[in-house]
Amino acid sequence: MNIVSVDYDGLIPNNVGLGSDVRVKRALEKWHPGYINWWQDMGPEGFQQALVYLRTAVSVDPKGWAKFDYVRMPDYRWGILLAPQVEGRKIPFGAHKGEDAWQEVPGEYRAMLRRLVVIQGDTEPASVEQQRHLGRTAPSLYDMRNLFQVNVEEGRHLWAMVYLLHKYFGSEGRDEADALLERRSGDADTPRMLGAFNEKTPDWLSFFMFTYFTDRDGKMQLEAQAQSGFDPLSRTCRFMLTEEAHHMFVGETGVTRVVQKTCEAMKDAGIDDPNDSERVRKLGVIDLPTIQKKLNLHCSLSLDLFGNEISTNAANAFHAGIKGRFREDRLNGDDHRLEQDTYPVLRLKDGKMVSEDAPALSALNMRLRDDYLKDCGLGLGRWNKAIEAAGIRYQLKLPHQAFHRHIGEFSAIHADPDGNVLSDAQWEKRKADYLPSDSDRVYIESLMQPVIEPGRFASWIAPPKVGIDNKPGDFEYVKLA
Numbered sequence: 065m066n067i068v069s070v071d072y073d074g075l076i077p078n079n080v081g082l083g084s085d086v087r088v089k090r091a092l093e094k095w096h097p098g099y100i101n102w103w104q105d106m107g108p109e110g111f112q113q114a115l116v117y118l119r120t121a122v123s124v125d126p127k128g129w130a131k132f133d134y135v136r137m138p139d140y141r142w143g144i145l146l147a148p149q150v151e152g153r154k155i156p157f158g159a160h161k162g163e164d165a166w167q168e169v170p171g172e173y174r175a176m177l178r179r180l181v182v183i184q185g186d187t188e189p190a191s192v193e194q195q196r197h198l199g200r201t202a203p204s205l206y207d208m209r210n211l212f213q214v215n216v217e218e219g220r221h222l223w224a225m226v227y228l229l230h231k232y233f234g235s236e237g238r239d240e241a242d243a244l245l246e247r248r249s250g251d252a253d254t255p256r257m258l259g260a261f262n263e264k265t266p267d268w269l270s271f272f273m274f275t276y277f278t279d280r281d282g283k284m285q286l287e288a289q290a291q292s293g294f295d296p297l298s299r300t301c302r303f304m305l306t307e308e309a310h311h312m313f314v315g316e317t318g319v320t321r322v323v324q325k326t327c328e329a330m331k332d333a334g335i336d337d338p339n340d341s342e343r344v345r346k347l348g349v350i351d352l353p354t355i356q357k358k359l360n361l362h363c364s365l366s367l368d369l370f371g372n373e374i375s376t377n378a379a380n381a382f383h384a385g386i387k388g389r390f391r392e393d394r395l396n397g398d399d400h401r402l403e404q405d406t407y408p409v410l411r412l413k414d415g416k417m418v419s420e421d422a423p424a425l426s427a428l429n430m431r432l433r434d435d436y437l438k439d440c441g442l443g444l445g446r447w448n449k450a451i452e453a454a455g456i457r458y459q460l461k462l463p464h465q466a467f468h469r470h471i472g473e474f475s476a477i478h479a480d481p482d483g484n485v486l487s488d489a490q491w492e493k494r495k496a497d498y499l500p501s502d503s504d505r506v507y508i509e510s511l512m513q514p515v516i517e518p519g520r521f522a523s524w525i526a527p528p529k530v531g532i533d534n535k536p537g538d539f540e541y542v543k544l545a
């Protein structure tokens with residue numbers, strides 16, 4: 065592996081030799097003002113002049129790729145960074161398994177690849193748009209800084225996809241890159257492409273759940289694309305995953321801290337019954353059943369992002385060598401072509417759920433989603449440990465895959481979080497037990513009061529164990545303008 069050094073002299077930091085690639089350099093310089101306009105319009109509202117203690121990627125060396133400093137967000141150095149090329153890399157799966165990885169787009173897969181890049185690209189600015197109001201209600205400067213870090217990195221991920229579009233997809237790529245700045249999350253006429261990215265992120269518990277569940281879908285998609293036979297996509301995604309780890313961290317520790325604070329407050333007040341929401345809420349913390357409802361909402365919305373259980377697109381993308389499985393290169397036990405294999409899929413037959421063996425190629429969305437749920441379970445275990453450690457009898461759970469779905473087999477029915485099928489009338493009656501109700505929203509909103517003194521935290525969230533970049537507890541992560 066050779067680590068290509070990052071060129072920081074030009075307008076666009078990069079390690080892709082932009083200086084000697086005049087066509088792409090010009091195209092990106094032309095796209096740049098539109099991006100900055102988008103960031104000013106749709107980026108964190110009210111904080112564009114604040115100095116934020118951010119990390120910026122300055123290298124792709126895993127041992128030291130980032131530096132921390134105060135930056136005004138519009139001045140952030142959004143760069144184009146690809147993981148180093150692996151000498152002699154082969155396509156790890158599909159019909160072309162074992163052939164040299166492609167350095168150019170294979171003509172027959174052009175449309176498929178472009179669509180994949182555009183969908184990935186569309187999610188990046190979408191989450192910035194969804195989160196743009198949250199700075200105003202940050203529970204601490206530490207959390208505010210983490211929000212902005214996630215936001216600028218999603219901006220960089222947009223740059224990463226736009227680079228691929230300009231470099232490899234000609235005039236169609238250019239048009240797609242422009243369109244990525246035109247769609248808007250939640251807009252009635254020009255929405256973002258995927259459902260979960262048009263939902264609101266109204267409060268900080270939603271933000272933590274979003275970074276836990278929805279960014280984790282992003283992680284899984286990036287992992288699958290990091291396996292791609294199209295080497296530039298693989299290298300791009302591999303570096304994005306380095307940054308994505310922090311987004312997972314923000315979600316997981318965010319929810320942990322909320323849970324911890326609730327449990328501590330209950331213990332101090334001598335409340336044993338976690339379902340006594342009225343008393344718990346008087347303590348200024350979020351009761352565990354409400355945390356469960358938020359979890360149900362964001363988990364189910366994120367499951368929809370994996371698409372249909374049975375999918376020809378997924379089969380074609382794998383067969384073509386475009387999109388692999390989670391950590392394909394580390395999987396043993398099959399031929400990585402999957403033409404003869406099957407995979408169990410939960411399906412709806414005459415109103416009942418049955419597990420059915422489907423052709424493994426058609427079931428790849430399912431496989432990725434199953435891997436995703438396993439990954440989700442890890443953090444969940446930590447949240448439950450925190451509850452247990454406080455001596456409270458309550459367990460957070462992932463909802464059943466049939467619960468609250470809008471895509472796939474189970475979008476046709478209603479089910480409770482345990483997977484019991486419900487009639488329309490039963491669902492209407494009980495859904496406020498499963499998903500945040502209006503009164504839950506009003507309560508959570510009442511807690512969303514900004515705390516901007518260094519080292520202080522809102523009533524409903526515990527401080528983190530350690531600071532970012534090992535900074536002390538009272539460090540001023542954001543210097544407000």
Ligand SMILES: [Fe+2]
Nearest residue numbers: 188218221282
């Ligand atoms: Fe991202």
Ligand SMILES: [Fe+2]
Nearest residue numbers: 279282308311
């Ligand atoms: Fe992310």
